[in-house]
Amino acid sequence: MKRLGGGDRSRAVAVWLFVTAALVLAMVVVGGVTRLTGSGLSITEWKPIMGVLPPMTVADWAEAFEKYRAIPQYEQVNAGMTLGEFKGIFWWEWFHRLLGRLIGGVFALPFAAFLILRRMPRRLIVRCVVLLGLGGLQGLIGWWMVSSGLSERVDVAPERLAVHLGLALLIFMGLIWTGLEAWNGEEHSRHPVGWSRGAAILLGAVFLQCLLGGLVAGAKAGFVYTDWPLMNGEVLAPVAWSKGALAFLHDQALVQFNHRIMAYGLLVGGTLYALQAWRWRLAEGLGAAAFALAAALWLQAALGVVTLINAVPLWLGALHQAGAALVLAVATVNLWLVRRSQPRLFMSGPRSRVL
Incomplete structure (x- = not known):
């Protein structure tokens, strides 16, 4: 030992x-x-x-x-x-x-x-x-x-x-x-390339969403358009396109819209990832990690909506930022587990395969 x-x-x-x-x-x-x-x-x-x-x-x-x-x-x-x-x-x-x-x-x-x-x-x-x-x-x-x-x-x-x-x-x-x-x-064993790629994409997407949240915070966009799911009654509130590329960094409507759309994409991707884990019955605890990540994404999204519609009170804003870091931690652990494991994925019946 x-x-x-x-x-x-x-x-x-x-x-x-x-x-x-x-x-x-x-x-x-x-x-x-x-x-x-x-x-x-x-x-x-x-x-x-x-x-x-x-x-x-x-x-x-x-x-x-x-x-x-x-x-x-x-x-x-x-x-x-x-x-x-x-x-x-x-x-x-x-x-x-x-x-x-x-x-x-x-x-x-x-x-x-x-x-x-x-x-x-x-x-x-x-x-x-x-x-x-x-x-x-x-x-x-x-x-x-x-x-x-x-x-x-x-x-x-x-x-x-x-x-x-x-x-x-x-x-x-x-x-x-x-x-x-x-x-x-x-760990010297090989990792399943396909499943590892999916976990890495999810981690990268969570990190990108955190950066978009930083732009929302910097532009103080969370204090405007506090209705949901629309933005002041519109899918996308008016954007100051005259700012050019800077609109993606500074325009309050656009940065909040991008943050919302990325959240929806993460919810879909994280849920499909977890369902796939359940479908293939991943070994070595990876299924639990996948479901933990999906649950964390849904909780963080719900917290984001509550924070927004209440116009970002201090305690909810701080909690939402902490939640973002915790989701990132879960996504990091999930990828680490995938890369350290060699799970065998089982279909119903005698046939099995590894991603």
């Missing part, structure tokens, strides 16, 4: 990666709350080290507030805001950034320890280095996003918000996948 602390697999490494993934999930949710409360531009500087400390004195708070009052969001959206109200949005953004720093430490320090103690499976070292690099890049992307709202806009650019969210979710998926690899060890 291979020892659990080194060699091909390590349960300790797996737990560390799963804990980090949970923190990234929390980061995604806090990021959603930061956006919904309009807090994202309250800190107008990027100080990776010194920014750990919040304003400590009355003078420090006055300086931070004065810097916020110099940007368009204050002038056009929050003119007349009091210092107390500013503190309310400041703390959300500060906590969001602090959580990002915490995740960096939770990942980097144990990683170094595992390397020094030689408890890290060799085949996972490069993957973890890549994840560490993506985490550092995420900090830069976050500031790139925030900077888009400090001079000419009153909010961040939707496409930059989608990139920021997308990278966070890529890191989340990578942590889950690598954690599963660390927990179970290397």
Whole structure:
């Protein structure tokens, strides 16, 4: 038996990666709350080290507030805001950034320890280095996003918000996948190509839907056209096509419509995937994973509708964003299970085949 602390697999490494993934999930949710409360531009500087400390004195708070009052969001959206109200949005953004720093430490320090103690499976070292690099890049992307709202806009650019969210979710998926690899060890058997392709397409579609959700959030499209299944009584509300290609990123009607259509496609695809799993009676638990994914898609779609028709209250908006990340997690685990298994699919009767 291979020892659990080194060699091909390590349960300790797996737990560390799963804990980090949970923190990234929390980061995604806090990021959603930061956006919904309009807090994202309250800190107008990027100080990776010194920014750990919040304003400590009355003078420090006055300086931070004065810097916020110099940007368009204050002038056009929050003119007349009091210092107390500013503190309310400041703390959300500060906590969001602090959580990002915490995740960096939770990942980097144990990683170094595992390397020094030689408890890290060799085949996972490069993957973890890549994840560490993506985490550092995420900090830069976050500031790139925030900077888009400090001079000419009153909010961040939707496409930059989608990139920021997308990278966070890529890191989340990578942590889950690598954690599963660390927990179970290397697998040398072949995987069923056809079924694996279907699971990969579903995962890619869920990820794309998350990016479309980021565009909806960035364009604040969830606060308009809050009826369903139509949009203000129409299948597609009027679109400002004069924006050209930017309409697909910035137009409120179009980004919400695209998010809706993708949701319908995912429901159909996920349901057919689960029904096919039941029809062929997949072995090794893959059928359960397929049904879990389909159920998660339906629950998330229902939550999306409820969130929309209630004009995105804070708690529902945060719950919907958390739900998106959880659906992505289920889709990731489903693909990992498919690629690690060699299920035999049985038709009724003596004939059987493998996809």
